[in-house]
Amino acid sequence: MNRKFIPFITLLCLGAASLSANPVLFWNDQVLNATRLSRNPPPIAALHLATYHAAIFDAVNGFDQSYDPWLVDEAAPAGSDRKAAIAAAAYTVLQAIWGNEVNPRVLRKAYDDALAGIANGDAKTAGINWGQHVAKRLLDNRADAGLNQPYAGAITSDAVGKWRETPPAFRPPVSPAVAHVRPFVMDSAEQFRAPPPLDLDSPEYAEQLAFTAKVGARDDAERDEYQTLSTPFWADDLGTATPAGHWCVIAQDVARRQELTVEQTAHLFALMTLATADAGISSWEAKFHYLHWRPETALREATADLNAHIEAKPEFIPNMASPAHPTYTSAHSTFTGAASRMLALYIGTDEFKFTSTSDGLPGVVRSYDSFSEACIELNMSRVWGGIHTMIDVVEGRRAGIKIADYVFAHTLRKK
Template sequence: MRSIKLLFLLLAVPLLFGCEEKHDVAGLDTFSQSQLIVWNGHLSEIIIKDIFTPPVASRIYSYPNIAAYEALAPAYPAYHSLSSQLNGLSAVPQPDATQELYLPVSSIIAFSTVSKKLILDELLMEAYEADYLAQIRKIGIREEVLKNSIAYGRQVGEHVLAWSKKDGYVETRALTRHVISKEPDAWQPTAPDYMPAVEPHWSKIRPFVMDSAAQCKPQMATAFDSVATSDFYKEAMEVYKLVKDTDEEKLLIARFWDDNPNVSYTTGHVTYFKQKLTPPGHWMSITSSAIRKNKLDMMEAAETYVMVATAVADGFISCWDAKYAYNSIRPDTYIERYIDADWDPILQTPPFPEFPSGHSVISSAAATVLTHKFGGAYAFVDSTQMAIGLPVRQFNSFDEAAVEVGESRIYGGIHFRPACDLGYKQGKEVGELVISKLRTRKAAQTAKL
């Protein structure tokens, strides 16, 4: 954590040492070091509780982290604002140079201000904020500085919220449902819940970095065919056999990367649901682990979260544009229709078209950004799923984890191989685009991000 002294020099205001009211600079800096990790954890908890779909979850992670970055950046002259880099984001308000502020507080308040308007459980987020401010006061901060810092955080948060309201999300809530096609190759609702298609208009959401939803199109998948000698039939047979002959390791991999936010279970006449982390939440957890392991200061942590969150969000927009353009049949439907009527996948099939694999796209996008930041030979332990009773998994790189994600979807019986392999390539293109277009550091800086 950069010293508060530098912050005050930047803002051209007097230092606070010698004041009667306690102001614990070292304590505040130490406490603030991990706060973005804490707050992304809070956000994940609420996203699980509120049962947001994966595309919506990716949007929810992005805006608060952008707000946190923007509120903190004025204390770090080496960092660029993201305004004019992210699509439609106008110049963000700057701190009043006549006031004393502690911008790490402003950063968290900006995060909280935005989060509260994107989730359902505002009261829980307000409780987290109240607890945070109580801890800040307990450590020791002048009340005037705290007041100014909160006000600036709110100002940045409101600016980001105003920008978020123009991304098309609200308008897509009123659009028509996806129309089910009768064509033999088209997606159909699947067991057990036969839910309607999720977010058929997500491609209309404004991207963060991409020029358009269609900028990073996947390569063409295998042409549909029901003939037993066809390539498509062979791909279906691969899924069929993997599920029929699954082993303990493949089963574990499928469940580890399931990340279905709302799994249904039926016992007799009773159906109940269990909520879990979303795919973007899983990669934000991996990001948090890397930030913690490398002891990044708060500004570098904010930068890393922004890069990952925007790559994942644009990954969903890109993927969903392709999903509803191709409207591809799921293995569950195809195999029961042409191979074995009694076959069931291991994982519950998500309610949207098959190609490309969303988890593959966003995992590759996130892994590409994280590799750029931490290197290609970054070994790590993913303990994300311990919360639901699954053991940790070890990887030699972020890319290795992203590849396993694709395999997990095939092992689970919910995707054909091209959706995962080509989805991986599509996500890599999105991640590389984010790296090339989103410049967080000024030219003199040599850091990777």
């Protein structure tokens, strides 16, 4: 991997230029800011980003109807202004989802600024009305998707091998209801469920636990500085763009450098966020189906009666705090498997040199030669963090890739 750094200000300048030239990129920037400020957990953020970008796509697609829509199979009114439609669709969803979590004046200013450059008249009014119509259809569709319904299954257990709250905060499980949310594209939440985790008494499980203990301990771990910093670089937790949003930042660079049209940009972002939303649902379904314990719990509580090959480590502390949900599969790996695969599918190759920043390590820029290289580094960052074993991240990535393939083949297809 290429561990070089580039001046941070250069990347900021490139990003600003791209946003000014493409309204979809401008509105992607606004939603990522809202995501950071709202502090929603990754699976919730992924669901919201998909609703948002699907609305923008259907609004844009209504003008030429070049693709199958996600939901709204109508033509935009003749003479409508497309930029006004994009602004109205984006702002309507922003208000509905983030209006109580983000200063509404910030959202309104972005909307007013976007509309200020459009001449007043019938075209502008028609565009606004069209964008609002599409957004409301999307919001109505997702209102009964199940996110607000309580999860009926087990969410924690004291049984051997099952997940229970972990120190230091002993937080209750995050958003178990995501496990039964209606997918955007998948046929069901369990469609791409990973196979069962390794048997607790198997030598393979003991070997993977030992590897996590060796490279993922807070102290005296066998990892270098780059590996240690990879954990916060890819952490993407509360207060950040989250994993789905991190890849939206990467996709901005892809769209700019590939010189995608407004329509193509909306198409790419819709496909990618639909895939990451379904990836979150899929991973959460697996997590609460298997309810598998975290490595730190296994290392502290495992006994010879459970697995004679496991070397118990009662004092083990992971390099990062274990997230408050079961370990299998890794959601970050599933999100990133889906996003990285979708970008490769969209531009026709995985080989694409790019750089990435991180909300967790401001000012740090890393460079990669392919989307899969970044995905694999993300996978390892969770093991270096001490919160996953290899099978968690491998099966998570595998599911994410399958989901991206399915989304790419089954929705928003070129007519």
